[in-house]
Amino acid sequence: MKINFFHRYAAYLLLGLLAIGQTSGQSIGVPVAPLGDGPWIFDTAEQHKIRVSVVARGMSHPWSIAFLPEGGMLVTERPGRLRLIRNDELDPEVITGVPEVRTDGNGGLMDVAIHPQFSENGLVYLTYTKPAENGWGAPALAVGRLEDDSLVDVRDLVVTEAYEGNSGLNGRVAFGSDGKVYMSTGGRVDDAAQNPRSLRGKVLRLEDDGSIPFDNPFANRQDYRPEIYTLGHRNTLGLMLHPESGEMWQHENGPNGGDEVNILLPGRNYGWPIVSFGRFYSGGRVNEHPTREDLESPLLVWLPAIAASGMTVYTGDQFPAWQGNLFVGSLRMGGIPGTGHLQRIVFNERTEEIRRELMLTELHRRIREVREGPDGFIYLLTDEEDDGALLRIEPAP
Amino acid sequence: MKINFFHRYAAYLLLGLLAIGQTSGQSIGVPVAPLGDGPWIFDTAEQHKIRVSVVARGMSHPWSIAFLPEGGMLVTERPGRLRLIRNDELDPEVITGVPEVRTDGNGGLMDVAIHPQFSENGLVYLTYTKPAENGWGAPALAVGRLEDDSLVDVRDLVVTEAYEGNSGLNGRVAFGSDGKVYMSTGGRVDDAAQNPRSLRGKVLRLEDDGSIPFDNPFANRQDYRPEIYTLGHRNTLGLMLHPESGEMWQHENGPNGGDEVNILLPGRNYGWPIVSFGRFYSGGRVNEHPTREDLESPLLVWLPAIAASGMTVYTGDQFPAWQGNLFVGSLRMGGIPGTGHLQRIVFNERTEEIRRELMLTELHRRIREVREGPDGFIYLLTDEEDDGALLRIEPAP
Structure with a gap:
């Protein structure tokens, strides 16, 4: 018990330092205590009462969840571990065979997705930061076959240009309704997101073996990388197949304000860094006008920023009032550490926003990932x- | 005590019904309990701990505060009462002489401001909804002289066109650094805000006796009402003289998203209903592009809406870390009743936003008004x- 106490105390100090942060010598951030044992009961606007409980904990920067058809789930940890959670127990053994990752900055092992025919082929797709010859990292996509507790036959499908610096290393991967692999790459730095010869700041579209689909929007253009599906993205931290429409939905972090959700259409340009609803961290607007006729406007915008991360559209039976609602995780709101939460967005029948609810603000967690489980409960990862x-949201009586 | 218990219980039921609301047959709203006795201690991002206490209560829709040079303050109640709070005590006697108001919808007695030479002339300015011959109401500005506990010599300075309906009746009044009276009028309905012959959806500029300043931007234009200072406003619920820059700052509620803060410049058009960052309540965008070259862009935008109400720039000594910060009240956030709070916005030296903090979310109050007191504490009214x-925010040890 004594050890536990000191461990907690040390974690509290560490978290406090991380949460308070430093900007121009001034302490900013809401004080954050360690996550308690739970469960917690919260009132919400439409479901009235929810119960939030801790399924598993003690992970380091868990980043993404892939539910397995036979039950349980894979969870990535950013330092480079792939974990298995089954029957609400975190397997103490890690899954071997994960590629070596570069973990400085925001990079490391990130997203995990399983092949639509995973039950037959066991294929697992991972986005990660690959150590590059220049000492920095390159966003990459790897695939391997899960056999028992190992990934085998692991190989890279995409390795993008190496960055110089730690920014914009984020990458998501998701399968589309067309069976293709969609992968996002960070484009925060410079104007790579608009460069058709760069893979950065894009969403890429690939066959499941990494080859290039013949019907990619730029498959026959010499001046474009043929992998490109969409252009002009900053830091994509959400990418999903919409379970009802079959569209690919994406969200990205604006700099200081201007986080946005987009519906991806082939070959379209989503504007970063030409247009944005956000500001630079120093305060100036990215531009006077946040939209332009020849660039795609977002479906949703946040002002101030919520540092969106993870997303799911609810389709289950546990929360009938939430069916069709979009859930988005928030790492922090308005630039203030300690203000992460979960957002619920309600649409009308034309996919036009009609209201948004902030949830779980009381927990003060950085929500990295949000997914609907096969059981109809909602699962979150705290960063x-x-x-x-790993948290689970259930209805409370 | 028994009576008090039942009174509380009844109030709880009533508040619950109001807060939950009804939209297309579906209950929406976070359950809201009556305000407790307080005080409450909260952590914030930069001041660390604040103490919030109840100074006075039991008012009906208190709307605005005017601090008096001799101490104490005037507070308006929307049903048509002007109250005096002195030494933290609400005077049970109302101030007589207030004009008769129409109280349906959002209208009634609203803002109160005292003349810059109030100590000499005792002049008090009130915005209110004047009952109109058509059975509806007309936003109006009246002035009277405070003598003991009465307003005397009360007369109207402005009576705008009557509305047909209860929307857009809001009006603020504030004195500028030029000694002129600025009055806002609601322009939610139809395109009155763009009609230069209508006083609706405008900020007006007047001499303290209601006459029209010769240097008003449209003083010599036949096609404009000469009272007009700025055009194209929706529902202005914040209007203040910036204590440092001497500018007039205004904020207005967007429909569904797109609340905005503007710096008012003479003769400029702020765009409603041509451009807006918001959506209609049914979900569609007001327009594809939220800005246009020939219309003024907001200084700040909220997406989702916070139903902004009241505003102050902090200049006092009690909260050194907050000097120069803008405080804005929120009646509710994202269209969800029960989510009102206080926002703090931090600017850089070029008045560019760098971060925003949500405060007092735990109280679940509709914040109607926020003002800095002469004592350097921050005062709020809950609607x-x-x-x-009336709540007071002080530093907590």
Whole structure:
């Protein structure tokens, strides 16, 4: 018990330092205590009462979830571990065979997705930061076959240009309704997102073996990388197949304000860094006008920023009032550490926003990932150094 | 005590019904309990701990505060009462002489401002909804002289066109650094805000006796009402003289998203209903592009809406870390009743936003008004039917 106490105390100090942050010598951030044991009961606007409980904890920067058809789930940890959670237990053994990752900055092992025919082929797709010869990292996509507790036959399908610096290393991967693999790459830095010869700041579209689909929008253009599906993205931290429409939905972090959700259409340009609803961190607007006729406007915008991460559209039976609602995780709101939460967005029948609810603000967690489970409950990952947790949301009586 | 218990219980039921609301047959809203006795201690991002206490309560829809040079303050109640709070005590006697108001919808007695030479002339300015011959109401500005506990020599300075309906009746009044009276009028309905012959959806500029300043931007234009200072406003619920820059700052509620803060410049058009960052309540965008070269862009935008109400720039000594920060009240966030709070916005030296903090979310109050007191504390009004309160924010040790 004494050890546990000191471990907690040390974690509290560490989290406090991380949460408070430093900007121009001034302490900013809401004080954050370690996550308690739970469960917690919260009132919400339409479901009235929910119960949030800790399924597993003690992970380091858990980043993404892939539910397995036979039950349980894979969870990535950003430092480079792939974990298995089954029957609400975190397997203490890691899954071997994961590629070596570069973990400085925001990079490391990130997204995980399983092949639509996973039950037959066991294929697991991972986005990660690959150590590059220049000492920095390159966003990459790898595939391997899960056999028992190992990934085998692991190989890279995409390795993008190496960055110089730690920014914009984020990458998501998701399968489309067309069976193709969609992969996002960070484009925060410079104007790579608009460069048709760069893979950065894009969403790419690939066959499941990494080859290039013949019907990609730029498959026959010499001046474009043929992998490109969409252009002009900043930091994509959400990419999903919409379970009802079959569209690919994406969200990206604006700099200081201007986080946005987009519906991806082939060959379209989503504008970064030409247009944005956000500001630079120093305060100036990215531009006077946040939209332009020849660039795609977002479906949704956040002002101020919520540092969106993860997304799911609810389709289950546990929360009938939430069917069709979009859930988006928030790492922090308005630029203030300690203000992460979960957002619920309600649409009308024309996919036009009609209201948004902030949820779980009381927990003060950085929500990295949000997914609907096969059981109809909602699962979240909290982004913490030493005690990242898997949370489950259920209806409360 | 028994009576008090039942009174509380009844108020709880009533508030619950109001807060939950009804939209297309579906209950929406976070359950809201009556305001407790306080005080409450909260952590914030930069000041660390604040203490919020109830100074006075039991008011009906308190709307605005004017601090008096000799101490104490005037507070308006929307049903048509002007109250005096002195030494933290709400005077049970109302101030007589207030004009008769129409109270349906959002209208009634609204803003109160005192003349810059109030100590000499005792002049008090009130915005209110004047009952109109058509059975509806007309936003109006009246002035009277405060003598003991009465307003005397009360007369109207402005009576705008009557509305047909209860929407857009809001009006603010504030004195500028030029000694002129600025008055806002609601322009939610139809395109009155763009009609230069209508006083609706405008900010007006007047001499303290209601006459028209010779240097008004449209003083010599036959096709404009000469009272007009700025055009194209929806529902202005914040209007203030910026204490440092001497500019007039205004904020207005967007429909569904797109609340905005503007810096008012003479003769400029702020765009409603041509451009807006918001959506209609049914979900569609007001327009594809939220800005246009020939219309003024907002200084700040909220997406989703916070139903902004009241505003102050902090200049006092009690909260050194907050000097120069803008505080804005929120009646509710994202279209969800029960989510009102206080926002703090931090600017850089070029008045460019760098971060925003949500505060007092735990209280679940509709914040109607926020003002800095002469004592350097921050005062808030909560918009409740039977138990509207004056709250004070102080540093907590």
